[in-house]
Amino acid sequence: MSLAAAAGIGSANFIATAKPQVIGPTADRSSRELLIGHDVMRNERIDTIDKGQVQLLFADQSSLSIAPDSDIVINEFLYDPQTQSGNLSATVTTGLFRYVGGLISKTRDVAFYTPTAVVTLRGGIIVIKAERDARLNQGSGGRTEVYFLSGDRMCVTANEQTRCTTKFATAITSERGQPPSAPVPVTTEMIKALFSNLQAANRGAPSGALAQPTS
């Protein structure tokens, strides 16, 4: 069942734009390659391996860019174009992500669950970098860095404590079992490195190798 059907909305709610080598398991856990124009399911896991990259383009005009070697599950995306409202939540396991807010996040928080924290954003743009702790089981520990680039507010909740920032170019870090850090300024070089990992050529992917959209 597609998300659109699940949400009772008559059109596809989000699609993925992707380079090859992006794997999104279907409900029966068999992997499939996401191509441009594919509908993405609710509770869809997107696991970019090796050089794979993907940008999810949501119906509320928001987008989520996913770097190689990342793993995320879109728990829920609901959007009503008439009221321009809805809900977006996702669970990040590992990797690097850039979320550019759309119409939903202008009026309510969107949420990203990481192994160490819950990140919420109102409007704007964030970059999430989640690292697994190699000593621990998958998804049960590690470190999360969240970079606030624009918007009204970003909050990180961990260990029953919440830290928020409204200052652009600040980051909040969360380590397993620890409360979130205070927001700290980030440098241009740090942002540049993050952006670089979200662009194709830096990982040697074939530039301009555009897949054809599916129906």
Added chain:
Amino acid sequence: MPALTKQHGRHWIASDRRARARLPDCRSPGSSRRRWFAIPLAAALLWLSNGAALAQPTPAHTEQDEEVTALFQAVMKDPTNVEANFRYGEAAVKLGNYEGAISALERLLLYNPNYPGVKLQLAELYIRLHSYTAARAYLAEVEKAPDATPETHARVQALLDEIERAASPSKFTYNLLGGLRHQSNASAEPAGSDIIAGGVPLTLSSISLNKPGWDAFLGGSLRHTYDFGDATLENNALVYYSKQFRFSSIDSAALEVNSGPRFDIGGSGASKLFSLRPYALANEVLLGNSQFLWTVGAGLAVDRAITEQVAASGFYEFRSEHFANLPLVSTATDMDAGVHSFGGNLSYQILENGSLGLQASYSIDNARRSFASNDALVLRATYTHSFDLPSEFGTGPLIITPVLYRIYSWNAAPNPAVDPNLTPSTQEWRYGVSGELGLTNNLAVTAHVIREATGSNLAADRSRDLQVIIGMRVFY
């Protein structure tokens, strides 16, 4: 004269009608008016609603909204289509949806990180979002690109300079208007009063000669802000000078300064509940090149964005005013007063390029002599529309603003020297239109036509005036 003034980052209303009562040598003190400010019911209801009713309205689908939606659907059908992404990005920018444009351009980088000009455009979009570190990150990539041209390097440097200025906690802005004016009833009233801030030269406007005349004027404002992080210190200086061609006795000059911190309450940035600014003020006014008035005072201003289209503001202010007797106004010290004023302002963007402004103000002027005391109510409605001119004109936009005032004033007591049995009251219509044509990003030509008609139960206070103003405005 009431004036909508751009002060403290918002529009204010000021009224000077009371000054007429204080100039018995020119007109009856009975025509003086007070400066109370009444908050319109609509504004109060909106404020009290805490925005809840309007915070998430059913979105208005304008023609541009529909265009963006259609272009976005085209992108959804074919996200790899470069032209579709660019067209969507351009349309999104016109709507102020910079995130949408960023999303489109960064999508292109996913496929080809070297699309010409894309990173430069991304840097400009991040600058518009005030996300300067992200903008610098893209500019650094543009600068080091092997195929960057000298023009590209120059553009990068210009944007870096822009970031440097914008990111600085200390910022200056100025606004300067100069020009010529003709009045059918020459007066000391300031030209272009809508840009002259709070009360300074306005006190002079009742000094009229019932003769036509020309004058040259210069008015301006200088604003400095310093961002401390948790609060911003705002300082404003406002100047005005008018040189009459025939009647030098009503040459006028004024300087007003105000200073105070601004605090965001209930959050910060766009998510704040409202902002609050206590401030102190002082001014000095010359008439006929002689010292005429000095003032000290303080106020409290509050601003709130209710929705993306609706904003409200309000204020309370107290001024202690001290006049000096002049040959033209020999009993001016009778007008020494403490003036309480408060007001409200509601702005509503009703069209893509058009906004409506409604203001109301009320003042209580407790003068040293009771016949010089007065109350005044000022109501003001404006509509501002911005027309984008075809690009081949090389100018624009053209901004047209019709304006309508209704002003009432009531004196506290009769003036024994004029009519001991009549307590004056006046009603005034003031209406007109102003136009401004942008010549460059920092220069515009302006024109105003304003007609005033004042009725009163005291014959001496009845008057008419037609002002025609042309000038140039420089701003930064």
